[in-house]
Amino acid sequence: MSPRVLVAMSGGVDSSVAAAMLHEAGYDVVGIAMRLAPEPAHLSRRKATCCSHEDFEDARRVAERMNFPFYVVDLREDFAARVMDNFVSEYLAGRTPNPCVMCNREIKFDRLWQRARAIGADFVATGHYARIDRDAAGRFHLLRAADESKDQSYFLFSLTQDELSRTLFPLGAIAKTEVRARARELGLLNADKPESQEICFVPDGDYAGFVERAGRDRVRAGKIVDSAGSTLAHHAGMHRFTVGQRRGLGIATGEPMYVREIRGDTGDVVVAPREQLSSAGLIALDVSLVGAHAYDGGPVEVEVKTRYRQRAIPAILQIGSGRTAEVRFLSRGPAVTPGQACVFYRGDEVVGGGFIERAVEA
C-alpha cells in the first residue's frame, strides 16, 4: 500500500501543484482545506460565506480533477486560541508578531499532524518552498528552496527532527515558474491566480483595526518621543506601530523619522532618523534548533534573518539556557523588531531560530 499523505490545500497554485505532484508520484493523497479564520463580521459576507468559499472550491476542483479525496476541516477554535489571540496580544504589547510562523508551528505541523494520524496518514505535505534532506545517518536537514526568490524556510524554522521526518515539501526543489507551468499542464484552473499577500484572517490588511476590534479594552495609548526622551506627539495605541515604520507617525520634523523602538512597559514609541536605526544584535526567546548536527550551543558563526524579506547577515550565535539565544551581528545590523522570528542559517541550511525579544545596542 502506498503511503498516505495529508496535503494542506488552500486553493492556491502552490498547494494544488504540491498535491498533484505527490498524487503523480504514487502517494495516497488526501487533500485537506482548513477553515481557520472566522468570518470577518465587519466585512461583506458575500465573498466568503459558509458553503461558497471560492478558494475551497478551487481546491476541490483540483482534487476532483486528480481524483483524490478532499475535505474541508474546521480548525477555527484552534486557530483562534493558538494564532489569532497571540497576534492580538503581541501587537497590544508593542511587538510585531508573525502569525504565519505561529500557524506553521501550532496548526500545520502540530494540530494538522494529529488530524493526519487520525485519518491514517503517514505524512503531512504543504506547498511551502523549502527542502528537507535526509542524510546517511538518518538526520533531517531543513534547507532553503532551490528557487531562492520564493524561499520560505524562514517560516519553518521551528520544525524538529520528528516533524521533519513526517513532512513533505514537494515544491522545494523547483522554481515558481515551473510550478505555474505544471499547474497549466495539469489543467489547474487557478494556474495564474495571483498570490496571496495579506495575513489570511485580516483580508483587508487593516491590522490596527483588527487588533482594536479583538482587544478593544487592552489598547495602550502613549507618547511618541525622540531618542533624547522629548515628547513629539501622542499616539492612540502601540499596536499601530512597527520598528522601521515612517508613515502615520503624525509628527512634523525636519528630517524623516522612523520608529526605532516600542516600549511595551511605558507605551512610548521612540523615533529616530534613519542612520540611528541599527543594532548590534538581539536576544531571542522560544528558540529551537532543527537538530540536524551535533551542536553544544557554544558560539558559532551563522547568517541570521530578522525579517522574512531581508538578506541573511553574518552573526555569532550563542545559545543560552531556557531556550534563549544571543545573536551578535559581525557588523552593525538592522534595527530588529521584537515579536518577529529570527532564523539562523549556515549556508543553505536552517540551524534553528526563535522570536526576537529585544535588540542588543552595543
Next chain:
Amino acid sequence: MRIFLDHNGGSTLRPEAIAAINRVVARGHGNPSSIHRAGQSARRDLELARRQVAALIGAKPFEIIFTSGGTESNNFAIDGVLRASGSRRRVITSSIEHSSILAPLLTLEARGFEIIRIKPDSDGRVSPAEVIDCIGETTALVTLGLVNGEVGTIQDLDGIARRTSSVSAAFHIDAAQAGGRMPVDVNELGCDLMTLSAHKLGAPAGIGALFVRDAHPIAPMLLGGPQEDVRRAGTQNLIGAVAFGAAAEAALLAQPAESARIGAMTNELWMALRAAIPGLVLNGSIEHRIPNTLNLTFPGVLGESMLIALDLEGVEVSMGSACAAGAVEPSHVLLAMGRSAAQARSSLRLSLGWNTSQDEIAAVAEIIPRVLRRVSASEPIAAGEGAR
C-alpha cells in the same frame, strides 16, 4: 466497498423510482397542463403519482400539493397558513425542528409574531401537554416534526390536533423523515398540513409534497399559473413526481417488513458498537425511535475526524449539520437536548436505509471501533472540552 449509512441525508434511489424516471424521460416531453395527447399522458402520470403519494399518508389525492421538496413545503405551510389566518400572531413549535421551520419562524419573530419554541427532554421528546398548554385563541399554527432527522426520536403528538381544531388553529406536521419509514396517517394524527420529502424515501431530491386537508385555507406562496389547483404555480416537476410516487408506493408496500429488517440491523449495530466502545452514548429515545437512525456520541474524539476517517475506509456517515465549506456548528438538536457543544461535536449520525445489507452492518461494526481507536490515539480531546 462503499457503505452508505446516510439515508437521513438522502436515501439511495429505489429501483421503482429509477424505472419511473426512465419511463418519463424516454417519452421525452409532456406538460401536464397541455391539452394535446402528450400533455394528457403527462397528466395521467402526474395524477397517478399524486394518488401514490396520498396513499402513503392516508390522504385524498387532491389534498397533495407537489412542491420542490421538504424545505419549500415547510416554508409554504408556515407562510400559507399565516397569510390565510387573519390577525392571529402565535406560532408554536419546538427547538429541535429542521432549519426550514426554524429559519422562517425567526424572520416572522422579527416581524412581531409570537414564536413559542418548546424545549424537548434529554431524549429529544417534546411534551404534548406542554404544547397543548400553549395553544389558545391567538394561536395561528402549531408546527412540529414527527421524526427528528438527526436523532430519530418519534414525537408523541397525541391530543394536539383536538386542541388546535377546538380553537381553529392550524396543525402542521413535518413528516419528511417519517414518510415511508413508519406508518403515517393524516387522519389518525388529525393534522391539517403535512410535509413530505421525496429524497428521504428513495426518490431524487427536488420534489416533495405538502398535504393540505380539504378546504383548509392556505394562501399560495408561488403565484402564476393555475397548477396544483391554484395553490402552487409553476409547471410541475413531472420526472420528480413520478419518481416520488413510485418510491412512495414501493416504500408503503415494503412496510412493515422493511422497517423490521432495518430495525433489527440498527439494533445489531448498536449492540456491537456499545460492546466494543466504552462510554458510547446513544442520543435520542431508545423506545420512541425510528428504526433506521443511530445518533452516537463517541467519547474523546471529534465527529469531524471520525467522519473523514470513516469515509476513507468506505463508510459514509454524517454529522447532521455540517456544510460544504467545513464550518462545523454543533447540532442545535443535541444542544437543545442538553448535550454540551463538545458532546455535540463528538457525535455522528448513522442512518440505515432500504438497501442496507447485513454484510454491510457486520463490516461497519468492525470498522468503527478500529477507526475510533486510531482517531482517539492520534487526536485526543479531553472529555468535557472542545478542541483545546
